[in-house]
Amino acid sequence: MGKIEDLETINGEGYQLTTLDKAIGLARANSVWPLPFATSCCGIEFMATMGSMYDMSRFGMERMSFTPRQADLLIVAGTISKKLGPVLKQVYEQMAEPKWVLSVGACASSGGIFDTYSVLQGIDRIIPVDVYVPGCPPRPEQIIDGVMNIHKLVKKESMRRRYSDEYKHLLHDYKIEITNDEND
Ligand code: SF4
Numbered sequence: 001m002g003k004i005e006d007l008e009t010i011n012g013e014g015y016q017l018t019t020l021d022k023a024i025g026l027a028r029a030n031s032v033w034p035l036p037f038a039t040s041c042c043g044i045e046f047m048a049t050m051g052s053m054y055d056m057s058r059f060g061m062e063r064m065s066f067t068p069r070q071a072d073l074l075i076v077a078g079t080i081s082k083k084l085g086p087v088l089k090q091v092y093e094q095m096a097e098p099k100w101v102l103s104v105g106a107c108a109s110s111g112g113i114f115d116t117y118s119v120l121q122g123i124d125r126i127i128p129v130d131v132y133v134p135g136c137p138p139r140p141e142q143i144i145d146g147v148m149n150i151h152k153l154v155k156k157e158s159m160r161r162r163y164s165d166e167y168k169h170l171l172h173d174y175k176i177e178i179t180n181d182e183n184d
Contacts, residue, residue, distance in 0.1 A: 021159050028072075028098070029154040032061050032147075035071035035095070037088060039078030042105035042137045046077045049140040059147065068094035073150060074127075077104035077143075079112065080120045092127045093176060097162050100154065102146050103129045106136040128170055 010017040065071035068091045106112035109132045111121035133146035171178050
């Protein structure tokens, strides 16, 4: 969980200083709105993760977003067929920056056991992925571990990253139009 003490800070009597980057990172990491893109068994594990036993609300993440425009974490859980690929990509494109992607389970990450003509052999063939969760299926604890790794990335991310050439090249490689160009 986010605490101001976790950040690099300068403390004094009655004041505490940190960088804007780190303060924004802390706020973003503790207000992630996930969009579950669940297609099969890994989706069921994700539902268990959302239940009271595991309790995603401890991260402030119990509010699922079923519209891409109000989500900043795309959680892909399950087998993605090649036919479904363009739909997944469109959902990703409709999410506003900054956005992150969690690939849950072997199928989403690599096609899993379905090495067939009809199954996408990993969602990173069509969209960039930030964190992969291994397993078939992964247990809820593993999904939570993946979510916590996303939080670490979010906290550390510079506010400038989404405007960097490196990021623009990444999206260009995926043939995804950048929506937050500084010159817009
Ligand atoms: S990784 Fe295993 S559990 Fe998850 S969707 Fe594929 S077959 Fe199902």
